[in-house]
Amino acid sequence: MTSWFPLWLSLRVSAMATIFASVAGIAVAYVLAKGRFRFRSLIEAVVTLPIVLPPTVLGYYLLTLLGVNSPIGKSWERIFGAPLVFTQTAAVIAASISALPYVVRTARAAIESVDARLEAAARIAGLSEWQVARVVTFPVAARGIGAGVALGFARALGDFGATVMVAGNIPNRTQTLPIAVYDAVQSGDLDAARVGSFVLGAIAVIVLLIVTQISGRKL
Amino acid sequence: MTLKIAAKISSGLFVVDVHYEARPGITALFGPSGSGKSVSLAAVAGLLRPQSGTISFNEQQFANAEKSLHVRTQDRKIGMVSQNAALLSHLSPLENVAIALLNSHDRAQRQERASHWLGRVQAEHLAKLPTASLSGGEQQRVALARALAGAPQLLLLDEPFSALDQTSRIAVRSLIIELVAELKLTAIIVTHDLIDVAALANQLVLFEPGRTVASHELIRGQTAELARLVGLTI
Numbered sequence: 260m261t262s263w264f265p266l267w268l269s270l271r272v273s274a275m276a277t278i279f280a281s282v283a284g285i286a287v288a289y290v291l292a293k294g295r296f297r298f299r300s301l302i303e304a305v306v307t308l309p310i311v312l313p314p315t316v317l318g319y320y321l322l323t324l325l326g327v328n329s330p331i332g333k334s335w336e337r338i339f340g341a342p343l344v345f346t347q348t349a350a351v352i353a354a355s356i357s358a359l360p361y362v363v364r365t366a367r368a369a370i371e372s373v374d375a376r377l378e379a380a381a382r383i384a385g386l387s388e389w390q391v392a393r394v395v396t397f398p399v400a401a402r403g404i405g406a407g408v409a410l411g412f413a414r415a416l417g418d419f420g421a422t423v424m425v426a427g428n429i430p431n432r433t434q435t436l437p438i439a440v441y442d443a444v445q446s447g448d449l450d451a452a453r454v455g456s457f458v459l460g461a462i463a464v465i466v467l468l469i470v471t472q473i474s475g476r477k478l
Numbered sequence: 479m480t481l482k483i484a485a486k487i488s489s490g491l492f493v494v495d496v497h498y499e500a501r502p503g504i505t506a507l508f509g510p511s512g513s514g515k516s517v518s519l520a521a522v523a524g525l526l527r528p529q530s531g532t533i534s535f536n537e538q539q540f541a542n543a544e545k546s547l548h549v550r551t552q553d554r555k556i557g558m559v560s561q562n563a564a565l566l567s568h569l570s571p572l573e574n575v576a577i578a579l580l581n582s583h584d585r586a587q588r589q590e591r592a593s594h595w596l597g598r599v600q601a602e603h604l605a606k607l608p609t610a611s612l613s614g615g616e617q618q619r620v621a622l623a624r625a626l627a628g629a630p631q632l633l634l635l636d637e638p639f640s641a642l643d644q645t646s647r648i649a650v651r652s653l654i655i656e657l658v659a660e661l662k663l664t665a666i667i668v669t670h671d672l673i674d675v676a677a678l679a680n681q682l683v684l685f686e687p688g689r690t691v692a693s694h695e696l697i698r699g700q701t702a703e704l705a706r707l708v709g710l711t712i
Contacts (some may be wrong), residue, residue: 379525380621381562382551384578385628394577398568 263388265439266458267272268417276354276415277370281408282373283355284362289392291363292370310360312422321353321425350426351432357418358411365410369403370396406470413466417459479631479664480610481522485531485543489517493529494687496521504658504665506675506696508708509685515668518690519566519634522666524551535632535664539550554632557625561637563617571620572596572605578628595623599653615646622650633658635667639674651677676704684708 291303309317326332327342335343343349373396381391397404419437426433428442436455442451481500487491494514498505507515520526522533524540527548533540538551557578565574575592583591596602601619604612612620618638625633635654639647655678658665667678675682677698684692684707694707 374564376560376562376564379523379551380558380560381577382525382576383497383523383554383556383558385552385555385581385623386577387552387581390580393567394569394580399566401568428677 261433265434265436265455267405268347268350268434269436271417272350272354272422273412275351276358277408277412279351279355279468280358280362280411284359284407284411285397285404287359288363288366288370288404289396292367302469306363307359307360309421310364314357315424317356318353318421318424321349321356321421325349325352325425342364344425345429345433347426347433350422350435353421353425354415354418357421358405358415361414362407362411365407366400366404369400369407373476374398402473406474409470409473413463416462416466479536479662481533481535481632481664481666483518483522483531483533484662485521485533485541487514487517487521487526487528489514489520489526492688493644494518494657494685497690498693500664500666500681500683501681502662502664503593503680504655504667504678505681505683506679507666507685508670508672508675510583510687511670513685513687514689515685516636519558519636519668520668522632523538523556523632523634535604555628555630556632556634557628557630558634559618559625559638560637561640563614563621565612565617565620567608567610567622570606571601571609571612571616574609574620575623575627578624582628591627592623597619597626597659598626599623600649613646614641615643615650616652618642618646619653622653622657626661633663633665637668637670639669639671654678672704672708672710682707 287302287306291299293382322344323329324331325343326334327336327344332343377395377399378391381395384413386394417437419441422435428434434442436459440452440455440459443449443455479502486495492512492514494517494550496514496518497561507518517526521528522540528541530543532542535554539547540554541547555632565571569577572589572592573596576588579588579591581694587698593605596605599619599622601616601623604616604620609620642650651674654665657663667674669675675696679696680698682694682696682704683690696704
């Protein structure tokens with residue numbers, strides 16, 4: 260690791276991935292918490308997969324899904340004139356997928372824990388389902404949802420396996436900090452590995468402190 | 479403006495067979511715990527669907543199980559105060575009242591109308607206080623203001639006094655009598671307290687576990703007659 264580029268890229272990729280994972284994750288969490296429909300368990304299982312799959316396996320599936328020979332990869336290349344894989348966009352997608360289950364599971368638990376009597380009172384007061392969600396459910400669940408978003412950010416920042424499979428390890432282009440730490444160790448640059456590990460560790464501790472703070476618990 | 483209910487309703491734990499009419503004024507639902515009083519109120523509010531039968535108010539059908547008709551809670555235009563005031567602690571008391579006006583008034587009008595209703599329940603001074611800091615009696619006043627702000631014709635009161643001390647209880651009871659009469663509402667109250675029934679109700683519906691057994695007209699304050707109806711010796 261010879262520059263701050265990996266840290267800057269990691270922060271940028273994680274921030275974008277957190278936005279995507281949060282928007283999709285909170286919506287999915289709401290549907291799973293409130294909806295009663297067929298295939299709910301299937302959706303839940305698919306969303307949870309990135310937690311239980313080995314990161315490299317997740318990366319492999321993403322590579323298969325987004326690669327130059329896949330329908331998505333071909334469409335992307337036709338529209339943008341360049342392949343999707345081995346780009347920063349691919350890194351954002353990998354980090355988003357890795358972060359998604361953390362957002363969904365934490366946000367869903369928070370939404371399910373909202374007192375049903377508060378939501379019923381709002382319906383009786385004439386609020387539509389969307390208004391109940393906006394005025395009651397999301398504000399009351401905000402701390403739990405915030406904790407999920409913070410965990411998602413930490414997961415996106417630390418992603419290695421899926422990112423290296425779909426975005427590669429191209430210095431100054433797609434090399435995020437976790438990959439740079441691995442690269443530094445492989446090349447014997449232990450000082451760089453130490454600095455990178457310390458920075459990632461410090462960010463992880465800060466995020467955990469934020470999560471415990473907004474969840475109302477102490478470590 | 480009469481509520482008519484003739485339905486079998488499942489609470490998930492037991493089924494209650496409910497038959498009664500509630501005319502303008504205050505109807506008390508009285509009976510032992512678990513007899514289905516609150517379940518019937520939840521069905522009137524649209525929070526539970528009847529297994530069979532119908533619920534209608536003022537010629538509008540709220541529910542008809544045979545026709546799979548179920549009017550959404552939001553569209554029933556009712557007000558409700560429960561044992562738990564169910565106020566939102568992230569909103570001020572004023573904003574809690576204002577949510578009942580969300581679909582009918584602009585922001586400035588909402589504030590003004592919410593203030594008006596807080597004034598009507600003698601809680602105007604609470605408008606900007608943190609909601610979580612209010613006493614039980616104050617919370618019930620705010621909940622009553624929210625219930626009335628939406629201009630309902632039907633007011634449901636599910637044990638609204640059970641968390642209140644004696645002083646608050648008497649004050650909120652008087653408020654309800656005054657407002658129901660003034661606004662010409664049909665109100666239904668679930669209570670375990672005969673004093674509430676004697677003080678408030680002009681109609682009594684008696685429940686036994688799982689069913690309604692009788693309905694009586696009452697003259698407010700006639701406790702001896704009331705005691706006879708519910709089988710007490712005083």
